[in-house]
Amino acid sequence: MSAEEVPPVKELNPVQELIYGCMGLGGSWSAEPYTAADVDQAAAAVDAALEAGITLFDHADIYRSGKAEAVFGEVLARTPGLRERIRLQTKCGIRLGENGLDAYYDLSGEAILERVNGSLARLKTDYVDVLMLHRPDPLLDPAEVASAVGRLMAEGKVRAVGVSNMSAAQIELLQDRVEAPVVANQLEMSLGARAWLESTVLVNHADGTDYSFPHGTVEHCVRRGIGLQAYGALAQGRYTGAAGGGDAAASATAELVAAMAAEKGTTGEAVVLGWLMKHPAGISPVIGSANPERIRACAGAADVAAAMTRPEWYRLWITARGSNIP
Template structure:
């Protein structure tokens, strides 16, 4: 079943090493309440978000709200390390790192388990067998219930799945009306323009064939089409914002639900991840599934063509 997911990267204050404050916990509580009001029950984290503070403030909300853990599902990610050993970023999906980072996430979230663990990015130095060993241990200990990946191609998932004893449930990728490489790559085969898009061809098809949910991060396009004015909007961005507002009126909905509905209309079964911390904008996403059902083929294509700024081949 398609659903909207709440992405918690914006919670917890700044990305600095300063500790979070009470106001950040209040902001997280308001976001969780708005998400629940919008029918959202899956909350997306990562160990690196705000240096762990996103998970920490969410854990405080869980601890202060009896019964909340039983009403929601939690997913978190591991595999990216920031500002360690003189490196701004490196990847680590070694067995020891996976076990260490998941245990740290559980402590911050104040829970005994996460419903879904996502492997944040592929690590070229770790083989699938080592990843499978760590995941198997975490599942045997009851700390992880299901597994997914993020930023992986179909071929990478297939290589990993060969060693896993559990199916890969989800693949989280950047997908939106603004970031359309996933879509452009489908129709630009045999066109020179295909080289402008690096999205690995066949990934959507692989995920669909193996019932792997596509989770779309950045799905609201950072508000470019729904009121967060870019400093210098392109003509395509301005025209798309106008069209989104027009369609929101026609469908009796919101611009946010139009953007998410556009993604959910695609037969790949896309589950958008929203990242806004504004309670009003969170609630504005509640109508996405209905808009997806109601959206005509012509309106879907009109949004795509307007956003790309030129006709499709």
């Protein structure tokens, strides 16, 4: 791709938005090939996401052993003009079932180049809007990462760089060498996975030792203009009808979510995501469901966030944690 052919940079985070997570597409996690039915499922999920106003689609090279990207690529190939309407991000840095190991991390320069080229081939596209470094690699060499990322950006294969599951200190170490600004950090954040939130109020409190989330990471991202993306944002449906919801706190929260949804004339999914989006850090929830109906049910989250009162927000949090805040 020549410099003249490089597509313009599309708008990225920290604009707050819903993101569609494609981990559920592509069939099984085995090495078995995907089927025509898997492609149809992916197409239905993409259509539902577009109906919900979603234009950013999140991938990783390991999702469904590469088949999530592959079926998405088939959808792009059979839908003229779709690539120009959406943004794509994918992740690299985790190897599964290689060299006699169940899993290990690899953010070497050689691996980054290899994995990105593989993702582009499966996605049937010339570039991704964001390349996310999936997990911190203890053997990471920031200069080596910078070289690989710089090469990919110069070739027009990557438009921006982000990270996933990284602390403020890890991001700063990368940013010392990587010239392009880190635009996003994807973390597990939800009404069910609250370590990111609990760490802010349990400073100098004995209960703070129950949470391993690196305090200050959210604040660092806000200060640096790094978009926060929340995976697991629907908490696996724990509060919106999933079977086996869990303990008494989860059951009470599900009842509260249903009551708030009925009162506001919306869906439970919109309430759960709206709670995340109410936070002033500008969190963008990643929706991982492959169910078109459930994807569409998320569409009203931003409206719920805008209308949610402070007491409502705190009531959801306190009910989910099962005890009062300090």
